[in-house]
Amino acid sequence: MDILLTAPEPELLCIFGTGDLGRSLGQRLLQSGYKVVYGSRRPHSCGPVPQGAQVMSHTAAAQSASVVFICIQREHYGFLEQLAPQLKRKVLVDVSNNLRKNLYPEANAEYLQRLTPEAYVVKAFNTLSAWALQNGPSDSNRQVYLCGNSTEAKEAVTEIATRLGFSVQDRGSLSAARELEDFPLQLFPLWRLPLRLAFGLTAFFFFYLLTRDVIYTYATQKKDISFRIMVSLANKVFPIVSLIMLALCYLPGVIAAVFQLYRGTKYRRFPDWLDRWMLCRKQLGLLALAFAFLHVLYTLIIPIRYYVRYKIMKENQTSELDTTIAWRSDSYYSMGILGFGLYVLLGITSLPSVSNALSWREFSFIQSKLGYLTLFFCTFHTYLYGWDMFLRSSYYKWYTPPGYMLSLLVPSVVLVLKLLLLLPCVDRSLTRIRQGWERTEPQDDSQKSLIT
Amino acid sequence: MDILLTAPEPELLCIFGTGDLGRSLGQRLLQSGYKVVYGSRRPHSCGPVPQGAQVMSHTAAAQSASVVFICIQREHYGFLEQLAPQLKRKVLVDVSNNLRKNLYPEANAEYLQRLTPEAYVVKAFNTLSAWALQNGPSDSNRQVYLCGNSTEAKEAVTEIATRLGFSVQDRGSLSAARELEDFPLQLFPLWRLPLRLAFGLTAFFFFYLLTRDVIYTYATQKKDISFRIMVSLANKVFPIVSLIMLALCYLPGVIAAVFQLYRGTKYRRFPDWLDRWMLCRKQLGLLALAFAFLHVLYTLIIPIRYYVRYKIMKENQTSELDTTIAWRSDSYYSMGILGFGLYVLLGITSLPSVSNALSWREFSFIQSKLGYLTLFFCTFHTYLYGWDMFLRSSYYKWYTPPGYMLSLLVPSVVLVLKLLLLLPCVDRSLTRIRQGWERTEPQDDSQKSLIT
């Protein structure tokens, strides 16, 4: 302890490899007050290294420091096996990444540990960009994840990362290395399915409505209203997709409950498709919110549009004020606004820092209870929009139903199913199953919660 | 250290209790690569356990592992007292929760420590839902809080939680156990008062305005304008409640300053009601923002409403453009927008991750300086709305003032008081008091900051 008290002598760190990664890292370490020595196969012809660093043979470099950064591509790890004696009891920091997932049967860091069984391998720094390694932390490059089997080795690396300005998160033993190596390769894995779904729904409803509105008008009246694509059509597609996707957030929960009721146990795994669906509910919901946001903006600019102003001017309003229409249109807007307000609330509580601050009871209250309320408001908003439209045959152009009717299918099913699940008798069974009760079990339920 | 270097032999963990909790936890531990042994009173008839786990007597199970999860309800802890010799120097993980707060005089984990004084009790995992224990981390179930008196025991539990995929936050010694046990029971404790207030104000102003607008019109002119409830009335209630609640955020700070000035010291505690009020200012503000958000949306849909379009068509605009009205109406909108913009800024800086990134000087600059500016803009917006309305007797239907006047009371008082506190002489006294000076003290102020 006492050794560290006075401003310590700059510590010497070793880097194997003088490629870009090694060079960037070395530069940063030098700037942070460390001394750096490079280990190279050809110490005298290895290309430029940052000013102030030394270059030695691998053996000499390894012996001079207690921490060695391995800035070499995995394919060239082989030679480290011969260096194993020199690397004994050294901390080896594996910073490598692969070009794609599952390229090798084992993680790079685990491979390195196998080659040098008596070294203390720590996987770290690989989730940072080269830019961050050279220039220090910035957004989304602030956190260093590390894992390894030796606590002391992890502490040594933590000390270095902290001095470089990063904050460190320990991810456990070296078996987590694969996860860390896959992390920088990922590009929104949980967003893919929801994004594809959103694009699919958007494309479908766009062409469906294009046919019903623009093409139908042109075919029957020879009138070109294609200018309506930009706003009027978009503002039909967005709310439809938003409502369907919101309902699709809640459908898997209902299906899961039906599965549990049918099977009479919660301990059997759900089918894979349901699991995957449930995992991306948050992403589905956020995309639905994005579409709702666009719908709101598209709606609010209606009165400043040229076309609308033109139409208003042309209208000859002679009829009396119809209070039913006034009630209906105002309720329609109110439901929409309240639904959107709750939608935004759901979105805000999805922010990592907000959801972390909530207890799960609070989180599930918002995401489940308020979520269903949102779905109800938005569905009701759409029903009010439709009103008695479904009765009038003129709306079924070319025998197709208007888009809003299609959008009501899924949410109506979800709401009805949810209501059924809330019936006291069903709800009681479900609660018991979720508390661990199993229908096929011979034992009495009341004993389950006792110690056994 | 060396023992851990090669991929370690799966560690054996013990779980007492084969109820739902024990079963869920065991399943997850097995999936994460641990070996699990259950301790049961009746090892041969204890109901199903996850595949791969063993069941033994409590004594045998406890002896086989160094970490024991206690998945038993507190009422049944009694028998652990006899097992105390076997549990000596074991890490006992208490995961229990109670059905409601203050059910027992001491926390479950402290009770457990009392029963087994030589075991190392760690409170952990209790803030997670059973779902998260079985299926791994998800939003708001990512953080494991733990506390205990032994650092080594906490490290052992941290290692396990990390491997299960959770991130761990150490909350100190076992005396924090009660807090952790209360956490999953809480449902927005700080939001209750503000929510009740919001509901109360909303209900009051709704009926007040309903009487003044709809019922008055019906009583005096026999005209049914009840359709105005959905939007026009709502859009009067929301801004009124929002403004009052925003002012109520800043009122306690002003009252506290008056208290400190009057008492001449900052070291005496404020009355309880003021303390409680000050603690929920953030929640008051966020609710006020929510109401302001609804007000904005309700305002923006005005021109697309059926009723408004109808009225515009009926109007015969013959008067000249009145630039005073143009100035006033545009200033009114401008103030509203700027106020709302600052409102949103205040909301964003309330997000945990944003406020954590700010120094308290920055945070108090935004929340205090910009907060008062917001209040000023919104109050001014309301004054511009009213204009000379307060002079015209026709607005005092049934001798009641319009709603907006009532809403101006609290904010005007707050702003005037704040201005008084900013007067140089008052401000100087207050600053000195807040730096520790006390009026009743005989000592000279200048000596206070010196070492003594």
Add this chain to the structure above:
Amino acid sequence: MDILLTAPEPELLCIFGTGDLGRSLGQRLLQSGYKVVYGSRRPHSCGPVPQGAQVMSHTAAAQSASVVFICIQREHYGFLEQLAPQLKRKVLVDVSNNLRKNLYPEANAEYLQRLTPEAYVVKAFNTLSAWALQNGPSDSNRQVYLCGNSTEAKEAVTEIATRLGFSVQDRGSLSAARELEDFPLQLFPLWRLPLRLAFGLTAFFFFYLLTRDVIYTYATQKKDISFRIMVSLANKVFPIVSLIMLALCYLPGVIAAVFQLYRGTKYRRFPDWLDRWMLCRKQLGLLALAFAFLHVLYTLIIPIRYYVRYKIMKENQTSELDTTIAWRSDSYYSMGILGFGLYVLLGITSLPSVSNALSWREFSFIQSKLGYLTLFFCTFHTYLYGWDMFLRSSYYKWYTPPGYMLSLLVPSVVLVLKLLLLLPCVDRSLTRIRQGWERTEPQDDSQKSLIT
């Protein structure tokens, strides 16, 4: 370990200094269950201390506890040198701050360590407000940063801070003390340049447009349209400033790429002005978003403005519907909405908790790819607004171009440069340079990535 198992005897902590800071801290420590002893030069006449605390001479107090909080101003540290023998192997917690940056050549904590070389100095608690020290954690006062050369000493302080309810972040060795001491003094350092720029641009365009619109109209037609300042003029200034600032976010990246291409290496530092510019891109972008937000709100209230309603009433719409105008105006609104939607998305991913959850590949995808798309939408939106306005000489009042044209300069340059950089031949060179290749280097590029 065993000592800690039973509820531990309250630990005794020592505080040097009975000023406001020492008193506040002592009160809080007492409330959290510690025993507190004050060290004072004049133990019998040192003014009031919190109830329950003792006051002794410095020597006696230091000997009684193993942790000593130094609540003394730096100017009075001198006497601690004589106490060095008594403070040997004690943990000294330096909580001091300075009135401004760079007041002293070394950090207060480093100075303290120099005075007492055998004590374990830990810098901590200085980033909290006095209010938080007295009343416990609150927003932006939840995190205690600490640094020091002794791990054990930091652990002891961590334990105390945790029991006081704070969460602790270790910032490494004592050399980080200066950074911690500067933290509470900072007031949005990275926001200054962007804020000044925003004010400058706003002022310039306000007066530019005031001259062109209001003054020109008055000078040529003797008509006072000054009422247009509040909304119409503001709604021209805001989008112009927003677009320019958004473009200024992306300009430094383009300039940096040009530098790298020209120099043929990424290892030479950029000029200082470029470095500083690149560091405040996030702030530039967020300010641009704020202006865009105001622009959206100002646009949406257009139809409810008195002036607009008045104008609409006066208009005699007799012309036919012009579908080109309809297409153009709707595209204009659509581009604006989509651009704003992406803008908001960029803003959300700038939230610390969101950007921390993204891998840097995801983060750079959003901030770079979607960022340029945002810039493109917003620029296109502005071009659609202008349409053929640039051809008509009547728009060049007093020979000045309309404001929107000026706003298009920077974004157009950025977009054209970015397109050039995306040309395959340029892109290839740039990618190689960013992977570490250097043009002036004699070595073959293909060897660079091998171990050397």
